[in-house]
Amino acid sequence: xxxxxxxxxxxxxxxxxxxxxxxxxxxxxxxxxxxxxxxxxxxxxxxxxxxxxxxxxxxxxxxxxxxxxxxxxxxxxxxxxxxxxxxxxxxxxxxxxxxxxxxxxxxxxxxxxxxxxxxxxxxxxxxxxxxxxxxxxx
Numbered sequence: 001x002x003x004x005x006x007x008x009x010x011x012x013x014x015x016x017x018x019x020x021x022x023x024x025x026x027x028x029x030x031x032x033x034x035x036x037x038x039x040x041x042x043x044x045x046x047x048x049x050x051x052x053x054x055x056x057x058x059x060x061x062x063x064x065x066x067x068x069x070x071x072x073x074x075x076x077x078x079x080x081x082x083x084x085x086x087x088x089x090x091x092x093x094x095x096x097x098x099x100x101x102x103x104x105x106x107x108x109x110x111x112x113x114x115x116x117x118x119x120x121x122x123x124x125x126x127x128x129x130x131x132x133x134x135x136x137x138x
Contacts, residue, residue, distance in 0.1 A: 017041075020048045022063040029106070030059050032074060044068040058108065076108035079132045087133045088115060088126065101134065 023038040034055045047068035048054055057074040080086055080103045088101040100118045107113035107128045115134055116123050126136035 017043045018049045019044045020051050020054055020069045022065050022067055022069060024065050026059045026063040028059050028062050029078070031077060032057050032059055032063075037069075046070050076110065078106040078108050079130075080107045080113055080128055080134070082106055085118070086115065088117060088124070088136050089129075089133050090136045092137075103134075 018039050019042050021038050037051045058077040060075050061073050082105050084103045088099045090097045101115040104114040109128050109130045111128050114125050124136050126134035
């Protein structure tokens, strides 16, 4: 009976898992380097467990030393800066139109950014392409 109770206690105990923590305070919009990260054997719900997912990414918010890093805290490095002049691209049915625009925020590849068309002064949204252009679609 004692063995059964001991086994039940061991099974009920939470299992520790690796959690990625910031080794130092990292400012928002800074590139996260491998030496900025430390892995601890603690279980934090919703925290990242693989440092390879975080290294080389950009901090979206300030990351404080010793605090766990969560998926929304980082993302791909920005290719488009606020107020940057960029190329807008629209393509449909074999037709491709390019225009010049001004970015209204920062964004990385694959992210959505609002852009003001420099000719018409109309604000549109589009997806940042890997080369820094913005693809606008209906």
